[in-house]
Amino acid sequence: TCRFWDSTTHEKLDKDRFRRDMGGVEDAYAEMMKRIFG
Numbered sequence: 001t002c003r004f005w006d007s008t009t010h011e012k013l014d015k016d017r018f019r020r021d022m023g024g025v026e027d028a029y030a031e032m033m034k035r036i037f038g
Contacts, residue, residue: 004032 004013012020013028 002014005011006013012022013032016022017025017028
């Protein structure tokens with residue numbers, strides 16, 4: 001398992017967005033892709 005969150009804001013960017021009904025799942029995954037691949 002791999003967990004992702006913003007180190008500055010501590011915003012969750014992983015499966016917790018879906019599991020905890022936090023919304024913004026697609027936006028969070030798009031942000032992760034942007035950070036990983038530039």
